[in-house]
Amino acid sequence: MAALNEIKNELEGSTVQAISHHGMMFAMIRLSSSVESLSSKLKSTDQRVMDALSEMKAMLETMYVLTGGSTCEPGWTLFRSKCYLFSDDKLNWHEARDYCRSQNASLVKLETKDEWALIRPRAASNSYWIGLTDEDTGQWRWADGTPYVMNKDDWEVGQPDDWKNHGLGEEGEDCGHLKAAGKFNDAHCSNSMKYICKA
Ligand SMILES: [Ca+2]
Structure with a gap:
């Protein structure tokens, strides 16, 4: 029961978006083996426990399907089949761009409202480089070369100001x-x- 409670607590503390594929697989394997070992002992004595276990197992399987079976490296956050790394270290913009590339990724391009909803709370207390630059052409572009369509609502009031007195x-x-x-x-x-x- 202690092991089961542990898995249950992990599940309750997770969201479909945040639980890692690896963590989910691990939880499913542990759960399956717990169910099997308890099954013979409890079959006739406590059907409620078995029902609860079956429910948990179904929940994990659903979560697994919802994530599309996608995988992210440890430390990356899975969200709608994409993987995001919120760095702990600090780099200049070019170093950050190159580091992302070295991980077969890009400095983030924000494409959907859902992504904003994921990222905004994380950026509440810290500044994060994103994949936007106008250094090559004077026009804002994403790090993958696609144009950024200017939307002043995305920016702080008065930005971008191309400030020069730094x-x-x-x-x-x-x-x-x-x-x-x-x-x-x-x-x-x-x-x-x-x-x-x-x-
Ligand atoms: Ca500025």
């Missing part, structure tokens, strides 16, 4: 990041900050 060189601010409250700001690309990769 003392970091002659160029203005060419790289985009998320600030607290989940709005964009342009900053000098040499700043070190956390970053979000998406694969």
Whole structure:
């Protein structure tokens, strides 16, 4: 029962979005073996326990299907078949872009409202580099080269301002990041900050 309660607590503390594929597989294997060993002992004595176990097993199987059987590396968050890394370390924009690429990912491109809903709360207390830059053409583009359609509602009031008095060189601010409250700001690309990769 202790082992079962542990699995149950893990399940209750998880969401479909957040539970990792690996964690789910592991929980399913443990649950299956618990069910089998208890099955012979309890079959006639406590049907309620068996019912609860069957329910938990079905729940895990549903969660597994909902995630599309996708996998993410440890430390990455699975969300709608994509994997996201919210870094702990800080890099400048180019280093962050290159690191994401080295992980077969991209500095995050925000494409859907659902993604905003996932990412905004995480960016509440920290700035994160995202895959937005205008350094090559003066037009804002995503790190994968696709154009960004300017929407001022995405940005903090008065941004992007291409501020030049930062003392970091002659160029203005060419790289985009998320600030607290989940709005964009342009900053000098040499700043070190956390970053979000998406694969
Ligand atoms: Ca700015």
